[in-house]
Amino acid sequence: MVFAEIPFKARIELKDNVVTVRGSKALLDKVNLLKVNHGKDPRKWPKQSVATGEDILINEFILKANSEFKFCYNHEELCHCRNVPTEKVFTSIKNGCFKTEDVSRTTMAGTGCGACRQDIDQLIEQFNKP
Ligand code: FES
Incomplete structure (x- = not known):
């Protein structure tokens, strides 16, 4: 399945x-x-x-x-400051958060040291392409 x-x-x-x-x-x-x-x-x-x-x-x-699904970010947890899983960030993107600030508001990812914000950006970029 x-x-x-x-x-x-x-x-x-x-x-x-x-x-x-x-x-x-x-x-x-x-x-x-x-x-x-x-x-x-x-x-x-x-x-x-x-x-x-x-x-x-x-x-x-x-x-x-097609067995081709893979996140550009390769770790289970994307934001280590707030312990936010990559899957949770992806779910927020699927719920319409197409800007890093929107993802941060809904998941708390990127609201600590900020080091993961570029990873959030890359995930948004990866899935906003046809
Ligand atoms: S790793 Fe996400 S805010 Fe620090």
Whole structure:
């Protein structure tokens, strides 16, 4: 099984070669459009231009389906001052925090010594590309 999710908000899952989606109507519409235009196999779907966190979620799902998903930042914990996991920072980005200040406000990452702010920037940059 392959899945990508925004906890308590949205989830895309591939199980037994069937893609299921839970989330907003906009997310359902985007995934259905990918199925219609590119088939039911998510490994053949093109990555999306990013306008929302749900676009990042779709791209995460496509990368995971192709076994290509990997954070540019390679450690489980991104902010050591505030003990913030990389996954939590990524979730805040998927929730629409596209600026370091927004990520810091929602996760506390980057609010100590500041050494991790460039890592937050890089993570935002990594997932804001189509
Ligand atoms: S390591 Fe994140 S603020 Fe210090």
